[in-house]
Amino acid sequence: MTTKAEPLLGTAREWVIDLAVAAAIGLFIGVLGPYGSYLNGPVGPRIFHFIVCFCVGTVIFGVLHRLAAAGAKRFRVPVWLAIGVALFVGCVPLAVFISWLATTLWPILRDRIAPLEWYGQCVFLSTPMLAFFVARRALKARASVARAMAPTIFPIVSEPKPGQVICLRMEDHYVRVHTLAGSRLVAGPFERVIAGLGNQEGMRVHRSWWVARAAVVGVVADGRNLRLELSGGLSAPISRASVARLRQAGWLSPERAAEDSA
Numbered sequence: 001m002t003t004k005a006e007p008l009l010g011t012a013r014e015w016v017i018d019l020a021v022a023a024a025i026g027l028f029i030g031v032l033g034p035y036g037s038y039l040n041g042p043v044g045p046r047i048f049h050f051i052v053c054f055c056v057g058t059v060i061f062g063v064l065h066r067l068a069a070a071g072a073k074r075f076r077v078p079v080w081l082a083i084g085v086a087l088f089v090g091c092v093p094l095a096v097f098i099s100w101l102a103t104t105l106w107p108i109l110r111d112r113i114a115p116l117e118w119y120g121q122c123v124f125l126s127t128p129m130l131a132f133f134v135a136r137r138a139l140k141a142r143a144s145v146a147r148a149m150a151p152t153i154f155p156i157v158s159e160p161k162p163g164q165v166i167c168l169r170m171e172d173h174y175v176r177v178h179t180l181a182g183s184r185l186v187a188g189p190f191e192r193v194i195a196g197l198g199n200q201e202g203m204r205v206h207r208s209w210w211v212a213r214a215a216v217v218g219v220v221a222d223g224r225n226l227r228l229e230l231s232g233g234l235s236a237p238i239s240r241a242s243v244a245r246l247r248q249a250g251w252l253s254p255e256r257a258a259e260d261s262a
Contacts, residue, residue: 008067009067010062019059022055026054030043030050031047040105045105049101054129056097057122061086061129065134069082069083079134086130087130091123092119095121098122165177165179166179166234167209168194169208174186174187175190178230180232203249209236220235226238
């Protein structure tokens with residue numbers, strides 16, 4: 001099954017969350033009044049200023065960091081370098097906007113703050129924002145890799161299908177079901193998966209193996225160890241505790257061996 005590629009510039013849900021967080025941070029910073037902004041006047045315009053600035057910065061860096069990451073992958077350059085360039089480039093338009101808004105709200109600032117100081121403030125406040133974007137991107141990439149490597153789990157109610165099973169093998173907390181069409185993983189205890197086979201004839205030949213009787217095509221001795229050769233080129237080990245039961249059931253009888261060698 002193919003997975004749908006995510007939009008280059010992010011999903012609508014991501015943008016809603018990012019802007020909501022930016023507004024909350026802007027409200028908090030506005031109440032604090034950093035860089036002496038608490039001296040500019042009433043708290044209302046100050047809160048408005050920081051909320052708008054953080055939202056604009058979120059839009060700028062939300063776009064730039066995604067484009068930088070995509071460009072780094074395409075041109076095979078380090079992602080950290082591309083993100084760093086995005087930071088210093090994005091702070092230019094952001095500093096222009098912030099200085100315009102601040103001097104519009106508080107005209108007295110026009111002669112107090114130089115352009116380079118506006119830019120430095122932007123770099124200082126934007127670095128944590130961009131670090132958040134990068135960290136989130138890394139977590140999403142790690143989650144995508146984990147999902148891609150995770151086994152496909154099939155519900156026990158529909159798998160395995162009786163009549164098609166060659167053998168079952170325990171793998172950690174799952175059971176691998178080998179059928180005529182391939183293999184897949186099923187979640188659940190080994191005993192429950194065996195019970196789900198219904199009346200299909202077979203036997204548990206090892207602690208972690210169940211084999212269908214019809215799938216056995218031969219018996220191979222490797223020293224004192226025995227293995228069952230199965231359809232599809234598979235083989236299953238026979239535990240020493242299971243030898244007597246298999247022999248009693250006729251799986252290891254001379255007649256069976258003669259049929260296998262014929």
